[in-house]
Amino acid sequence: MGLKPLTFVRQVLAACIYPSLLLDDSLPHDVRKRAQCLLEECGSIGSYAPMTGIRKVLLSVSEFITRRDGIVSNPDNIIITSGSQHGIIVLLKLLVQSEGSVRTGVLIPVPCYISFKKALTAQGAVAVPYYLCEEEGWTVQIKELRRALHAARGHCNPMVLYIINPGNPSGHVQSKASIEEVIRFAAEERLFLMADEVYQSIVYGNGREFYSYKKVLSEMGSPYSNNVELASFHTISKGAIGECGLRTGYMELVNIDPEVMQYAYSLFTINLNVPVIGQIALDVMADPPQPGQPSYALYAQVRVEIFLTLMNNVQRTLEVLTGLPGITCQPIMGGVFAFARLHLSEAAIKHAKEKKLKPDFLYCLRLLEDMRLFASPGCDFGQEEGTYHIRMCLATPEETMEDVLQRLKSFHLRFIKEFP
Amino acid sequence: MSIIVCEMAENGLLHHGKVLTVDTMNPNVKRVEYAVRGPIVQRALQIEKELKEGVKKPFTEVIKANIGDCHAMGQKPITFFRQVLALCSYPELLEDNKFPEDVKNRARRILQACAGRSLGAYSASQGIELVRRDVAQYIERRDGGIPCNPDNIYLTAGASDAIMTMLKLLVSGEGPSRTGVMISIPQYPLYSAALAELAAVQINYYLDEEKCWSLDVSELRRALEAARKHCRPRVLCIINPGNPTGQVQSRQCVEDVIQFAAEENLFLMADEVYQDNVYAEGCQFHSFKKVLFEMGPEYSDKLELASFHSTSKCYMGECGFRGGYMEVVNLDPEVKVQLTKLVSVRLCPSVPGQALLDLVVNPPQPGEPSYGTFIKERSHTLEVLAEKAKMTQEILNQVPGITCNPVQGAMYTFPQIQLPPKAIAEAKEKGQAPDMFYCMKLLEEKGICLVPGSGFGQRDGTYHFRMTILPPTEKLKIVLDKVKEFHQSFTEQYS
Numbered sequence: 001m002g003l004k005p006l007t008f009v010r011q012v013l014a015a016c017i018y019p020s021l022l023l024d025d026s027l028p029h030d031v032r033k034r035a036q037c038l039l040e041e042c043g044s045i046g047s048y049a050p051m052t053g054i055r056k057v058l059l060s061v062s063e064f065i066t067r068r069d070g071i072v073s074n075p076d077n078i079i080i081t082s083g084s085q086h087g088i089i090v091l092l093k094l095l096v097q098s099e100g101s102v103r104t105g106v107l108i109p110v111p112c113y114i115s116f117k118k119a120l121t122a123q124g125a126v127a128v129p130y131y132l133c134e135e136e137g138w139t140v141q142i143k144e145l146r147r148a149l150h151a152a153r154g155h156c157n158p159m160v161l162y163i164i165n166p167g168n169p170s171g172h173v174q175s176k177a178s179i180e181e182v183i184r185f186a187a188e189e190r191l192f193l194m195a196d197e198v199y200q201s202i203v204y205g206n207g208r209e210f211y212s213y214k215k216v217l218s219e220m221g222s223p224y225s226n227n228v229e230l231a232s233f234h235t236i237s238k239g240a241i242g243e244c245g246l247r248t249g250y251m252e253l254v255n256i257d258p259e260v261m262q263y264a265y266s267l268f269t270i271n272l273n274v275p276v277i278g279q280i281a282l283d284v285m286a287d288p289p290q291p292g293q294p295s296y297a298l299y300a301q302v303r304v305e306i307f308l309t310l311m312n313n314v315q316r317t318l319e320v321l322t323g324l325p326g327i328t329c330q331p332i333m334g335g336v337f338a339f340a341r342l343h344l345s346e347a348a349i350k351h352a353k354e355k356k357l358k359p360d361f362l363y364c365l366r367l368l369e370d371m372r373l374f375a376s377p378g379c380d381f382g383q384e385e386g387t388y389h390i391r392m393c394l395a396t397p398e399e400t401m402e403d404v405l406q407r408l409k410s411f412h413l414r415f416i417k418e419f420p
Numbered sequence: 421m422s423i424i425v426c427e428m429a430e431n432g433l434l435h436h437g438k439v440l441t442v443d444t445m446n447p448n449v450k451r452v453e454y455a456v457r458g459p460i461v462q463r464a465l466q467i468e469k470e471l472k473e474g475v476k477k478p479f480t481e482v483i484k485a486n487i488g489d490c491h492a493m494g495q496k497p498i499t500f501f502r503q504v505l506a507l508c509s510y511p512e513l514l515e516d517n518k519f520p521e522d523v524k525n526r527a528r529r530i531l532q533a534c535a536g537r538s539l540g541a542y543s544a545s546q547g548i549e550l551v552r553r554d555v556a557q558y559i560e561r562r563d564g565g566i567p568c569n570p571d572n573i574y575l576t577a578g579a580s581d582a583i584m585t586m587l588k589l590l591v592s593g594e595g596p597s598r599t600g601v602m603i604s605i606p607q608y609p610l611y612s613a614a615l616a617e618l619a620a621v622q623i624n625y626y627l628d629e630e631k632c633w634s635l636d637v638s639e640l641r642r643a644l645e646a647a648r649k650h651c652r653p654r655v656l657c658i659i660n661p662g663n664p665t666g667q668v669q670s671r672q673c674v675e676d677v678i679q680f681a682a683e684e685n686l687f688l689m690a691d692e693v694y695q696d697n698v699y700a701e702g703c704q705f706h707s708f709k710k711v712l713f714e715m716g717p718e719y720s721d722k723l724e725l726a727s728f729h730s731t732s733k734c735y736m737g738e739c740g741f742r743g744g745y746m747e748v749v750n751l752d753p754e755v756k757v758q759l760t761k762l763v764s765v766r767l768c769p770s771v772p773g774q775a776l777l778d779l780v781v782n783p784p785q786p787g788e789p790s791y792g793t794f795i796k797e798r799s800h801t802l803e804v805l806a807e808k809a810k811m812t813q814e815i816l817n818q819v820p821g822i823t824c825n826p827v828q829g830a831m832y833t834f835p836q837i838q839l840p841p842k843a844i845a846e847a848k849e850k851g852q853a854p855d856m857f858y859c860m861k862l863l864e865e866k867g868i869c870l871v872p873g874s875g876f877g878q879r880d881g882t883y884h885f886r887m888t889i890l891p892p893t894e895k896l897k898i899v900l901d902k903v904k905e906f907h908q909s910f911t912e913q914y915s
Contacts, residue, residue, distance in 0.1 A: 005538055005540045007510075010509050010510040011510050013506075013509040014506040014507070014509045014510035014513060015506075017502050017506040018502045018503055018505070018506035020518075021506065021513075026516065042740070043491065044491035044492070044740070045740045045741070046491035046497050046736075046737060046738040046739060046741065047489050047491045047492040047739055047740050048489045048492070048739040082577060082766070082770070083766070085766050086766050089765065093446060093449070093617065094440075094445055094446055094449055095440060095445060096446055097444075097445075097446055099594075099619070115764075115765055115767065118761070118765040119765050122588075122762060122765050159439060159440075159444065190439050192440050229439050242540060243540040244540060244541055245534070245538065245539050245540045245541050245542060245543060245770070245771030245772070246539070246540060246771065246772065247767075247769070247770045247771075255438070256440060257437075257438045257440060257441050257442070259441070259442050260438075260440055260441060260442055263442065263450055263452070264449070266449070266454055266613070267449050267617065269457050270452065270580070270613045270617070273578060273742060275577075275740065275742045275770040275772065275773060276740035277509075277740070277741065277770070278770065
């Protein structure tokens with residue numbers, strides 16, 4: 001979408017790919033040191049990596065988690081994945097019984113980004129939707145979780161609770177109290193928790209902070225901290241580092257039955273062969289340049305710039321959207337999307353029905369055709385019956401964001417004139 | 421205090437076990453095993469750790485001849501590939517005079533084809549279009565002009581990813597109508613592991629060890645007929661050049677297999693990742709696609725085929741990049757839609773891997789600055805492998821009790837070992853497969869890590885091991901001598 005990669009990461013990668021670059025001074029000293037260290041670990045980036053990941057990278061990741069949470073993380077519980085999607089898919093392979101009379105049910109938020117739903121279907125799990133509360137800013141409601149769970153028990157075996165924090169597409173960041181509630185619920189109802197935290201580094205403040213499920217779980221103490229089974233997911237695809245194409249992430253497993261882990265390793269071996277290049281980028285994400293090192297200034301500067309761009313985009317988007325009649329948007333606390341509600345007129349809905357299209361799909365189709373702007377319709381993500389939404393990505397340079405918003409604005413005003 | 425205890429007891433937190441146990445997890449996972457990284461490798465890693473800690477052993481290093489990891493064994497990467505990829509990763513290097521013009525042009529071309537001109541952006545799920553077009557052209561050149569449609573090319577994270585995806589698509593049904601998949605014995609254990617994970621029925625067809633591991637259609641027929649009683653055979657998998665066996669199938673054999681698959685209405689999966697690794701005199705790689713089309717429309721219009729290739733083997737050996745592709749032929753259009761959807765779930769394959777694949781199918785041409793070095797490096801790597809293949813076969817065949825078929829291609833040798841009955845008995849007592857028992861002892865006594873034949877499948881009552889021919893020549897010679905010594909002493913010990 002036009003955001004630049006972080007120089008330090010790319011320099012390290014280049015040096016690891018073509019080690020001759022280490023022989024001269026063209027690259028900063030800290031880049032060369034990091035590349036050398038990583039090359040010593042893995043020999044060549046052309047080699048297969050060890051099963052759960054390159055040891056040094058696992059250590060960096062565990063130290064990163066330890067610093068983030070203030071609670072010691074064990075590298076043996078960390079598995080490097082080919083991106084969070086892939087990690088999720090492989091974990092589902094472990095968790096889901098897809099045959100026989102009782103299939104595994106997985107609680108999934110509504111709205112939820114598309115790939116996860118596809119992954120559930122691909123693995124033969126039963127999706128058990130629980131609705132996030134839009135009026136309260138897309139919060140997780142325990143009452144609703146309970147309703148969904150009990151309804152599901154008739155036709156599947158609900159065993160897993162999947163939660164995205166910060167939310168995609170919702171942009172909601174859970175409060176600590178909310179996370180505690182969810183953990184207690186999972187413990188009471190005996191559910192395996194899958195916490196998708198890929199947007200953890202993109203939180204916009206306003207009194208809201210990211211708390212990891214691992215941290216809150218640990219702080220709740222016994223009997224929760226030593227019993228609730230949790231898998232947390234993170235990735236290099238999001239955040240300031242944004243290296244989606246390199247396909248790398250990690251999952252941290254908590255309280256998993258050791259016997260299950262034995263079998264899990266075979267499964268991981270055949271399913272998880274993570275590109276070494278990606279693992280190197282992960283090492284940089286977990287262990288970035290520090291103050292005093294030559295690359296620090298540029299690294300810190302670009303990170304700040306990216307973050308300011310995102311914050312600007314969030315602000316402008318909310319300004320423009322809430323200024324338009326027929327559009328409302330909950331506060332965007334984190335992540336890189338705006339998920340706005342379209343209050344479409346009866347005329348528009350009728351028109352869509354005539355065309356045999358869902359109303360928000362029609363809206364987005366027209367938006368694309370008329371303004372060459374691509375936004376995703378809420379029907380792709382799931383929503384309350386009779387409500388319509390669109391999702392827009394905010395991870396783009398400020399000028400592009402302005403362009404997007406202007407196009408949306410002029411389209412929307414024409415659309416509501418056409419369908420009053 | 422007691423109130424809290426009651427509450428917890430009521431909630432069952434104290435009494436219930438885990439949510440995810442061996443009984444509640446996906447039952448198929450229990451049957452997944454992958455010998456190449458299995459228990460013997462775990463032990464090898466442990467021994468390496470012990471050596472590092474200063475524990476005394478009868479050897480100073482563990483030589484890991486278990487996995488086809490070329491670079492780990494000292495094979496040099498191709499300079500051109502690494503230069504282009506470095507430039508793609510850090511485009512500022514395009515200003516650097518160290519790099520030849522053709523390297524720079526190639527990097528620019530690839531970046532241009534990437535979203536946001538960056539390796540860091542998601543690509544289309546099926547793979548970058550430019551790369552798929554280049555792959556299609558590579559296949560056309562390789563196969564003497566037989567057309568290849570880029571839409572039938574799927575870029576994947578190594579061939580393993582493609583193989584698992586296709587199998588996932590192919591496996592269905594229940595009970596007697598559950599999909600059966602024919603695989604060669606011996607086979608590369610990714611297949612058996614994938615079939616276990618998918619709860620497909622594995623149908624074994626035996627390669628003929630007496631005839632240099634060749635494939636006999638009558639054996640295919642036998643296996644198929646027996647299988648029809650308890651499953652629905654739909655797929656025939658073949659690895660050519662073979663892993664672990666190293667045989668390169670003759671043109672006639674490839675035709676026979678195609679004919680058989682057509683007659684019996686089987687989907688053909690051709691694993692051709694070792695297509696450049698052909699060493700023996702008189703042997704040649706014949707792609708299934710090429711032979712299929714040369715057999716005429718009666719076959720080429722109908723037979724459903726998926727061929728697989730990868731950047732991990734041949735002369736590139738870039739296992740860590742996870743680059744690969746599959747070409748699908750005659751796939752039902754509706755199924756193709758589903759396949760495209762299936763691959764979209766994991767978003768896209770590694771973009772650097774796709775970039776590398778582009779270079780592999782589109783290497784330097786005569787006249788270009790990098791051509792000379794490229795050809796030298798490629799030839800050298802392949803020549804050395806050929807020499808090592810020959811040496812391995814010769815040395816092992818000198819050992820009484822070891823018989824080794826010629827290593828015609830690929831990267832492995834799979835010799836048969838005679839084990840004394842006493843050794844077999846002791847192994848059985850320990851609950852170990854006899855060749856696992858042998859390999860474990862070889863590891864403990866000589867520090868050499870091989871994979872027992874039981875991990876790949878073999879005829880009952882026969883024992884083998886798989887060894888790679890990748891270690892540098894001098895080291896390989898040492899390994900072979902140690903294996904020789906070990907075999908002799910083992911035979912004596914248990915006679």
